[in-house]
Amino acid sequence: MSLKSEILEQPAVLERLYRQQRSRAGEVARTILERDVTSAFLAARGTSDNAALYAKYLWGSMNRLPVALAAPSLFTIYGTPPRLENCLVVGISQSGQSPDIVAVVAEGRRQGALTLAITNDPSSPLAEQAELVLETCAGSEGAIAATKTYTTQLFAIALLSAALKGEAELFEALERVPRLVEETLALDSAIERAAQRYRYMTQCVVIGRGYNYATANEWALKLKELAYVVAESYSSADFQHGPIAIVTPGFPILALLPKGAVFEDAYGLLSGLVEEHGAELVVASNDATALGLARTPLPLPADLPEWLSPLVGIVPAQLFCYHLTQAKGYDTETPRGLLKVTRTW
Amino acid sequence: MSLKSEILEQPAVLERLYRQQRSRAGEVARTILERDVTSAFLAARGTSDNAALYAKYLWGSMNRLPVALAAPSLFTIYGTPPRLENCLVVGISQSGQSPDIVAVVAEGRRQGALTLAITNDPSSPLAEQAELVLETCAGSEGAIAATKTYTTQLFAIALLSAALKGEAELFEALERVPRLVEETLALDSAIERAAQRYRYMTQCVVIGRGYNYATANEWALKLKELAYVVAESYSSADFQHGPIAIVTPGFPILALLPKGAVFEDAYGLLSGLVEEHGAELVVASNDATALGLARTPLPLPADLPEWLSPLVGIVPAQLFCYHLTQAKGYDTETPRGLLKVTRTW
Numbered sequence: 001m002s003l004k005s006e007i008l009e010q011p012a013v014l015e016r017l018y019r020q021q022r023s024r025a026g027e028v029a030r031t032i033l034e035r036d037v038t039s040a041f042l043a044a045r046g047t048s049d050n051a052a053l054y055a056k057y058l059w060g061s062m063n064r065l066p067v068a069l070a071a072p073s074l075f076t077i078y079g080t081p082p083r084l085e086n087c088l089v090v091g092i093s094q095s096g097q098s099p100d101i102v103a104v105v106a107e108g109r110r111q112g113a114l115t116l117a118i119t120n121d122p123s124s125p126l127a128e129q130a131e132l133v134l135e136t137c138a139g140s141e142g143a144i145a146a147t148k149t150y151t152t153q154l155f156a157i158a159l160l161s162a163a164l165k166g167e168a169e170l171f172e173a174l175e176r177v178p179r180l181v182e183e184t185l186a187l188d189s190a191i192e193r194a195a196q197r198y199r200y201m202t203q204c205v206v207i208g209r210g211y212n213y214a215t216a217n218e219w220a221l222k223l224k225e226l227a228y229v230v231a232e233s234y235s236s237a238d239f240q241h242g243p244i245a246i247v248t249p250g251f252p253i254l255a256l257l258p259k260g261a262v263f264e265d266a267y268g269l270l271s272g273l274v275e276e277h278g279a280e281l282v283v284a285s286n287d288a289t290a291l292g293l294a295r296t297p298l299p300l301p302a303d304l305p306e307w308l309s310p311l312v313g314i315v316p317a318q319l320f321c322y323h324l325t326q327a328k329g330y331d332t333e334t335p336r337g338l339l340k341v342t343r344t345w
Numbered sequence: 346m347s348l349k350s351e352i353l354e355q356p357a358v359l360e361r362l363y364r365q366q367r368s369r370a371g372e373v374a375r376t377i378l379e380r381d382v383t384s385a386f387l388a389a390r391g392t393s394d395n396a397a398l399y400a401k402y403l404w405g406s407m408n409r410l411p412v413a414l415a416a417p418s419l420f421t422i423y424g425t426p427p428r429l430e431n432c433l434v435v436g437i438s439q440s441g442q443s444p445d446i447v448a449v450v451a452e453g454r455r456q457g458a459l460t461l462a463i464t465n466d467p468s469s470p471l472a473e474q475a476e477l478v479l480e481t482c483a484g485s486e487g488a489i490a491a492t493k494t495y496t497t498q499l500f501a502i503a504l505l506s507a508a509l510k511g512e513a514e515l516f517e518a519l520e521r522v523p524r525l526v527e528e529t530l531a532l533d534s535a536i537e538r539a540a541q542r543y544r545y546m547t548q549c550v551v552i553g554r555g556y557n558y559a560t561a562n563e564w565a566l567k568l569k570e571l572a573y574v575v576a577e578s579y580s581s582a583d584f585q586h587g588p589i590a591i592v593t594p595g596f597p598i599l600a601l602l603p604k605g606a607v608f609e610d611a612y613g614l615l616s617g618l619v620e621e622h623g624a625e626l627v628v629a630s631n632d633a634t635a636l637g638l639a640r641t642p643l644p645l646p647a648d649l650p651e652w653l654s655p656l657v658g659i660v661p662a663q664l665f666c667y668h669l670t671q672a673k674g675y676d677t678e679t680p681r682g683l684l685k686v687t688r689t690w
Contacts, residue, residue, distance in 0.1 A: 038431050039384055041411055046586030060419045066386055066427040068413035072582065073555045074405045077606050082411040086383050086431070100582065203548050203575040210418045225587045230548045232577050237417065237445065237689040241391030242570045245682045261422050265690060277682065337590045337622065344582040345610060 003143035003226075003332045007318050008185060011178040013148050014155050014311075017137040018174060021159060028116065028132045029163035035114045037088045043070035043104035044092040045344060047146040047218060051118075051153035052092050054214035054310050058157060062307065063164045072100035075107050076345045084113040091117050094141060094149040095341045096124020103345075105129045118156050120149055134160060144338050145225050147318050150218060151181070154311045161307075173305050177312065180301045184315040187298060191316060194282075194296045195323035203230040204252040207239060207270070208313075210262040215310045219254060219317040225335050226325040236266040249278030254320075256313045257285040260306025267293075284316050348488035348571075348677045352663050353530060356523040358493050359500050359656075362482040363519060366504060373461065373477045374508035380459045382433045388415035388449035389437040390689060392491040392563060396463075396498035397437050399559035399655050403502060407652065408509045417445035420452050421690045429458040436462050439486060439494040440686045441469020448690075450474045463501050465494055479505060489683050490570050492663050495563060496526070499656045506652075518650050522657065525646045529660040532643060536661060539627075539641045540668035548575040549597040552584060552615070553658075555607040560655045564599060564662035570680050571670040581611040594623030599665075601658045602630040605651025612638075629661050 044052040056067040075081045089108025091101045096119040106129045109115045117130035120138050127133045136152035162170035208216030216233040223231035257266050273279040283294035291297035298316040325332045389397040401412040420426045434453025436446045441464040451474045454460045462475035465483050472478045481497035507515035553561030561578040568576035602611050618624040628639035636642035643661040670677045
């Protein structure tokens with residue numbers, strides 16, 4: 001399957017995931033609640049690491065779990081892993097193959113921690129090591145750049161969060177996600193036209209905050225992987241602690257800014273970047289004022305709950321990267337220097 | 346004081362810090378060991394956040410503490426902070442002023458967690474909120490870009506790690522750090538000459554792994570703050586999971602690669618970047634083979650223990666950024682768009 005068809009396939013894939021894993025997520029949640037889990041410890045690389053960032057914010061705020069992102073080298077190289085007895089140790093990986101991620105989960109299990117694999121391959125080494133498995137049900141991934149395997153990881157993370165919380169309205173919101181993604185895919189031809197403007201963009205910054213810090217990271221990663229743009233991602237707070245110095249008139253800033261709790265803070269930064277620094281913005285938002293700041297506005301659906309906005313907000317970003325890659329004359333299917341499964345240690 | 350004099354002052358400042366805080370670090374360590382701490386939860390921004398990354402690796406490997414880096418927006422904006430009862434909650438901030446960092450520590454204390462401030466100002470709001478305080482004793486900071494306040498934060502983190510472990514040889518190694526920093530400062534004029542080559546560099550990648558992932562982040566931040574270079578930092582493992590696609594012949598890669606456990610892994614990546622991708626390297630290392638890969642080698646002292654290498658390895662990086670900023674004709678003392686104390690929420 002091509003990259004484009006995998007982007008377009010996402011509503012159907014997410015719907016299948018919900019159907020096939022809802023009850024499994026309930027079982028996983030029950031096991032977590034029964035055990036003495038005081039925090040979560042997540043290991044992932046690349047796109048999956050961006051999904052882990054979403055879990056850090058979502059499980060932190062909705063389930064009040066402190067979430068640590070693993071430093072795999074402590075397990076694989078330094079050989080002195082931290083004590084994980086009271087943690088939920090989670091490995092997130094599409095393929096379930098990268099030895100460093102498998103090693104973190106194996107060590108968690110050895111120490112007696114509760115372990116969970118979130119993976120697209122339930123027969124992978126990662127799934128075999130973990131006590132619990134949530135499948136992402138994305139189907140086989142043909143493109144090198146991850147799209148549907150990212151949104152399904154986010155969905156699995158959100159589904160588990162809802163299951164831990166056990167409120168019916170959370171599940172109702174999850175059920176609406178495939179439709180919201182479908183609606184966003186209608187931006188395709190507008191984004192194709194808009195992408196022409198960025199043909200010679202060689203560097204940019206991507207901003208998101210809170211739940212959408214993950215989206216900023218994933219957007220930036222796709223820009224690097226596919227369009228070879230040096231794209232750096234920041235939360236709107238971190239960006240002010242130093243990196244803002246790189247912004248000159250015309251500097252391209254891409255931003256995710258759906259309505260919600262962090263809107264005001266991030267909006268303040270972006271309007272200052274336009275007014276005081278002369279930055280040029282691409283903004284994905286469902287707020288008219290925020291879209292009004294942008295040279296290239298990417299409208300998101302109006303009825304988008306903030307906690308699920310990363311699942312929908314990444315879609316125009318995927319389309320933007322796809323069309324920019326084509327505008328630059330690069331190959332969307334086989335980006336240089338990348339393999340489908342990267343094995344690190 | 347100017348930026349350059351603050352860089353040069355570091356050996357003296359580190360020596361003073363050791364003298365003034367060694368016994369305090371022992372008291373802090375005893376309190377931590379007495380309480381039921383199962384993990385550490387760190388809040389910081391900008392340069393201090395890079396120091397927090399060092400703590401994540403060092404406390405993880407040497408003290409076997411799982412370390413989570415806080416998402417401050419969960420405290421300040423979402424209003425649903427995670428449960429921190431069993432954590433050591435640490436705020437790291439030179440000024441101790443940023444309201445978001447203060448808010449994380451205040452919430453930790455409210456929940457009954459053990460709290461610690463690592464700050465240069467023992468009368469700051471951060472220090473007032475925390476039960477325990479480690480001072481970084483860096484003296485007043487005049488330059489906008491942090492140098493001595495970063496190395497002293499690293500030193501305080503390493504001192505606490507040694508105090509928790511309580512082994513005499515660790516303290517002996519700490520005592521040698523000021524001399525190693527002094528030795529490294531002798532590279533000044535060689536780095537001044539070498540920096541000319543990068544006058545028109547507008548983007549680059551900085552690589553480090555393990556303890557020196559922090560150094561890569563701090564080097565990249567200084568490049569952005571002072572020389573306005575779009576500099577991205579990666580661990581050698583993360584870089585292979587996608588971002589490596591941006592490398593074309595001549596692409597500048599800056600790397601920290603001291604001898605130690607992660608050397609082999611990172612060396613493998615760097616030699617591949619040269620041989621297969623044609624990247625051009627700047628390498629700070631105490632290994633002749635690694636220096637041999639580089640167009641611009643930055644030799645580090647031979648007798649550098651890996652766990653303390655970030656304190657010494659950042660010094661040639663500071664000098665590199667300082668001289669590059671001058672070569673580009675920018676102002677080293679008042680970088681555009683930055684304030685001494687950034688207050689975010």
